[in-house]
Amino acid sequence: MKYKDIIEEIVLIKQQRSDFIDKFDKDYEYVKDSLINAVNNNYINSIRVHKFLTHNKKIGKVKTAKFLQTIDLNENTKILELNHKNIFKIAEFTIN
DSSP: OOHHHHHHHHHHHHHHHHHHHHTOOOOHHHHHHHHHHHHTOTTTTTSBHHHHHHTTSSSOHHHHHHHHHHTTOOTTOBGGGOOHHHHHHHHHHHTO
16 A cells, blocks of 8 residues: 555545544433444444544533443443443434
């Protein structure tokens, strides 16, 4: 790969990560589907769940941190660490 191609790839990955975080919506189906798809996407599965949920300020940081503790996760848990049970609980949390 040429240097220019590598830079272009990095820019695309950064944009994909930014879009994923910025487009967050509190809709149950959106959260569930987004997280299920993200678990296997190597470009975005290293994003912290806490950042995904709180970046656009639709959900509070403290409320989110406390919720994550109730399902044995924490502020540093990455999307790739989630299982289906966690994903469904997180999706339920976002609609409350």
